[in-house]
Amino acid sequence: MIKSLRARLFIGLTAIILLTGVVGGAFAYLWAFDEAIEMQDSILTQIANFAQNGSFRGDQSLRGIDAEADVDVEELGTTPSGSVEDRKLWTLRDGLHTVSRHGRSMRGVLRTRSDGSRFAVVQRTSIRDEIAGDMALRTILPIAALIPCLLLVTAMVIARSLRPMVRLAADLDASRPDDITRLPSAGTPSELHPFIVSINGLLERVRLLVDQQRRFIADAAHELRTPIAALSLQAENLDPVELPEAARDRVVTLKEGMQRTKRLLEQLLALARQEADPSVDSPVVPLDRVAKEVVADMFPDAVRKGIDLGFEIAQPIEIKAEPVMIATLIRNLIDNAVRFTPPGGRVDVGVYREGGHDVIQVEDTGPGIPSEDLDRIFEPFFRGKRTTDDGTGLGLSIVKRIVDRLGGTIALDNISSSASPGLRVTIRFQSSNTDVGSIDKIT
Numbered sequence: 238m239i240k241s242l243r244a245r246l247f248i249g250l251t252a253i254i255l256l257t258g259v260v261g262g263a264f265a266y267l268w269a270f271d272e273a274i275e276m277q278d279s280i281l282t283q284i285a286n287f288a289q290n291g292s293f294r295g296d297q298s299l300r301g302i303d304a305e306a307d308v309d310v311e312e313l314g315t316t317p318s319g320s321v322e323d324r325k326l327w328t329l330r331d332g333l334h335t336v337s338r339h340g341r342s343m344r345g346v347l348r349t350r351s352d353g354s355r356f357a358v359v360q361r362t363s364i365r366d367e368i369a370g371d372m373a374l375r376t377i378l379p380i381a382a383l384i385p386c387l388l389l390v391t392a393m394v395i396a397r398s399l400r401p402m403v404r405l406a407a408d409l410d411a412s413r414p415d416d417i418t419r420l421p422s423a424g425t426p427s428e429l430h431p432f433i434v435s436i437n438g439l440l441e442r443v444r445l446l447v448d449q450q451r452r453f454i455a456d457a458a459h460e461l462r463t464p465i466a467a468l469s470l471q472a473e474n475l476d477p478v479e480l481p482e483a484a485r486d487r488v489v490t491l492k493e494g495m496q497r498t499k500r501l502l503e504q505l506l507a508l509a510r511q512e513a514d515p516s517v518d519s520p521v522v523p524l525d526r527v528a529k530e531v532v533a534d535m536f537p538d539a540v541r542k543g544i545d546l547g548f549e550i551a552q553p554i555e556i557k558a559e560p561v562m563i564a565t566l567i568r569n570l571i572d573n574a575v576r577f578t579p580p581g582g583r584v585d586v587g588v589y590r591e592g593g594h595d596v597i598q599v600e601d602t603g604p605g606i607p608s609e610d611l612d613r614i615f616e617p618f619f620r621g622k623r624t625t626d627d628g629t630g631l632g633l634s635i636v637k638r639i640v641d642r643l644g645g646t647i648a649l650d651n652i653s654s655s656a657s658p659g660l661r662v663t664i665r666f667q668s669s670n671t672d673v674g675s676i677d678k679i680t
């Protein structure tokens with residue numbers, strides 16, 4: 238069973254074309270052959286007419302007329318004579334006959350002149366057949382030449398007809414899982430419309446399901462925030478209480494656990510928020526200003542860890558996006574850089590325009606990401622080999638989703654220079670306007 242529709246169509250149509258060609262060719266050959274034989278009979282009859290009217294007599298060979306035709310006029314006399322074959326020939330009636338002469342099959346016309354003498358115009362049947370065969374072959378040559386052309390045209394028509402299907406599959410392949418858009422039916426053949434309608438129905442159901450799940454995660458995270466906040470408060474309330482040393486240690490562990498849970502909930506909320514339907518019209522936000530706010534926000538954490546957090550470059554750039562999206566993105570990058578960089582290190586933030594792109598760059602002097610982890614680094618909950626930290630593994634997947642949503646690209650590069658190894662994260666968005674303001678460099 239052939240699975241490919243294209244192969245099935247091609248094989249079927251090829252069989253039809255070949256069958257038509259062979260049957261048509263065979264009939265054409267047979268008709269042409271019969272016609273050629275009839276024509277040669279009429280030529281023999283015309284030669285006999287000439288001979289009867291005395292244009293030529295005796296054993297004159299007509300080879301000079303057409304060497305290939307090999308037509309002979311045999312004088313048979315007024316009475317049967319000569320060999321048995323000659324006598325037998327003499328006895329035949331006037332007209333066309335197929336006879337055996339000298340062991341060969343011959344076609345001939347017998348005639349009787351007014352003086353009673355008889356003669357025969359003869360030609361070997363094999364020569365006649367050969368001539369008729371040649372003529373018939375010439376009639377089927379165009380058919381034979383047409384078959385390859387027809388096959389080529391058929392292959393082209395099939396490929397062209399199936400192209401919308403290939404295009405549809407490519408469109409489906411290219412669609413991003415977080416961007417479930419309906420397939421357009423305009424410009425596609427009507428046979429594909431039922432499929433497109435079905436696929437669109439399925440996509441709609443998937444979208445609803447994904448939406449429900451997203452809302453469930455957001456709601457669950459949101460609902461959990463209140464009890465966790467209450468628990469944290471209770472733990473804080475234990476601070477002024479006189480407790481034995483062992484109990485105090487437990488309280489510290491409890492608080493850390495609660496901090497981690499809070500962070501997980503916040504990250505889950507951020508993730509669910511990023512997956513929500515894109516707002517129709519995003520406002521224009523000053524990228525540099527949002528970045529500065531985030532840096533100011535995180536500055537105390539960095540100072541506490543002994544890390545020099547600052548701007549390498551901050552050009553005034555405007556970008557079309559939700560301000561929380563941009564803030565979440567930069568916050569996650571700086572948070573990673575500060576957390577993974579050992580005390581005494583540096584974290585440099587850059588916001589600038591380069592080659593038609595708006596760029597956000599965060600560079601640290603930490604250990605970088607092992608190359609075997611890079612493939613999966615954007616997967617939710619993936620934290621790589623370095624799992625000593627208390628992160629959730631959601632940060633970079635949130636960043637990636639925001640970047641995808643804004644149509645940008647993200648690159649993680651391990652800086653391997655021996656002077657200052659580290660990680661450089663570069664995010665690029667297509668610039669919307671081209672005028673660059675004054676360069677504001679803070680280091």
Ligand SMILES: Nc1ncnc2c1ncn2[C@@H]1O[C@H](COP(=O)(O)OP(=O)(O)OP(=O)(O)O)[C@@H](O)[C@H]1O
Pocket residue numbers: 500504569573574577578601603604605606614619620621622623624626627628629630631632633634660
């Ligand atoms: N600047 C960095 N230097 C070294 N490793 C990094 C850096 N940023 C990320 N990583 C590695 O990538 C992993 C995934 O980062 P991601 O931000 O997604 O999760 P996380 O920081 O562990 O958790 P979360 O951000 O949700 O608190 C981290 O666990 C860490 O191993």
Ligand SMILES: [Mg+2]
Pocket residue numbers: 569572573628631632633
């Ligand atoms: Mg992180």
